[in-house]
C-alpha cells in the first residue's frame with residue numbers, strides 16, 4: 001500500500017515513511033492510494049476474532065513494510081484486557097431499544113484517544129529501534145491529547161515527550177493525571193500563559209528548521225494517519241458485536257472536533273463495512289454541522305470559538321476534514337489544494353458547488369449540534385432512566401443520535417470519554433460526583449513532576465537542549 005497527499009504529491013511512500021511525519025511536503029494530508037475493500041466472506045471470517053486479531057487483519061491491509069509477525073506482536077501488546085479493562089476492548093452497552101454505547105474510553109486516560117495513541121507508542125518504539133533513531137515529541141495540550149500521548153510514550157525506548165500546557169488552567173483531574181507521571185522520558189512544561197501561547201511556542205520551535213532537524217523534533221497530532229487507521233478497527237469491532245450477519249446495517253454517532261474519529265468511520269464505510277449513517281455531532285462550535293447542512297465550511301477565529309462543557313470538541317477548524325473533502329471531490333487534488341490553500345487563507349473558508357456537495361449524503365453523513373443545556377438534560381435522563389452515567393462529549397453524541405434513529409438499524413454512540421474527567425458538569429446534572437475507576441482513586445495526592453516556564457520559545461528550546469540525555 002502506498003500513500004499519497006490530498007494536495008497532489010504522488011511520490012509513493014510506504015506506511016513507515018509517513019508514520020513519523022506530520023503534513024505531506026505540499027501541505028496536504030496523507031491517505032492510502034485506495035481503500036482496500038472487504039468482501040462478505042472476509043467479514044464473516046472476522047466475526048470470530050479477538051480485538052487484537054481484528055486489528056492485525058485490518059492494519060495488514062494498509063501496512064506492508066512491517067513483517068507480519070512483528071505487526072501481530074505489536075497489536076497483541078497494545079490491545080490487552082489489562083490496558084483496556086475488558087476482553088472485548090470496546091464492549092457495547094445497551095441503552096434504549098436499538099441504541100448502544102460503544103465503550104472506547106477504558107484505556108489509561110479515560111478517553112478514546114488511548115485507542116490510537118497506545119498503538120502509536122508501540123509503532124514509534126518499533127520503527128525508531130529499527131532505524132537506530134530517536135525522536136523528541138513536542139506538543140501543546142489543554143488536556144486530553146497530551147495525557148494520552150504521555151501515557152502512550154512513557155518508558156518507550158528512543159522517544160522523549162516535551163508537553164506544554166497552560167500553567168494552572170487544566171482541570172485538577174487532568175493535572176493530576178499528567179503530572180503524576182514520573183517516567184524519565186516524560187517532560188511536563190507548564191507555560192505561564194494560555195493554551196494559544198503554548199501552541200504558538202510549538203509553532204515557533206518547529207519552524208526553526210535547524211533546531212528541529214538537529215534535535216529530531218516530531219509530533220503526535222491528530223492528522224497522523226496511523227492514529228486514524230487504528231480507529232478504523234473499532235468501527236468493525238462495534239459492527240461485529242451489534243450484528244449476527246452481514247446483511248444487517250448499523251449507524252454510528254460520533255462526538256466530533258477535528259474530524260479524526262468520524263473520518264475513521266468514513267474509511268471503514270469506504271472499505272465496505274455495512275454502515276447506514278455516520279452521525280456527526282458537534283457542540284456549540286458547529287463548524288462541521290454547518291458544513292453538512294449547507295456545503296459551506298467557515299473556520300472560526302479563536303475569539304469566535306466558545307469554551308464549552310465538552311471542551312475536546314471546542315475547535316475553530318477541523319484538522320482532518322481535508323481528507324474527507326478530498327474523497328468527496330472524487331480525489332481531485334488540484335481542487336482540494338485550492339480550497340484548503342488559497343481559499344481558506346484568503347476567505348476563511350469555502351463553499352462547495354451543489355454538484356460537489358451532493359455525494360456527502362451518499363457517504364452516509366448527517367449531522368446535528370447540541371448546547372450545554374442539552375448535555376445536562378441528556379446526562380440526567382440517561383442516569384435517571386437507564387442507570388448509566390455518561391460524560392459531556394458522549395452526551396452530545398447521544399442527543400444528536402436520537403434525531404437520526406431509523407427502525408431496524410442499531411445506533412452505536414461512541415463513548416469518547418468517561419464522566420470522571422468532567423466532574424463539574426456531572427455535579428450540575430446529577431448533584432453528585434462522577435464514578436471514578438479504582439486505579440485512579442487518589443491520584444490528586446501523588447507526587448507531581450513538572451517545570452514552570454515563561455511564554456518564551458527560547459526558554460523552551462533551552463529546556464529541551466539541556467534534557468536530551
Ligand SMILES: *Cc1c(COP(=O)(O)O)cnc(C)c1O
Pocket residue numbers: 111112113144222255256257258259260261262312313393416417
Ligand atoms: C478528541 C476528542 C473528541 C473529538 O474527536 P475528533 O477525532 O477530534 O473529532 C471528542 N471527544 C473527546 C472526549 C475527545 O477527547
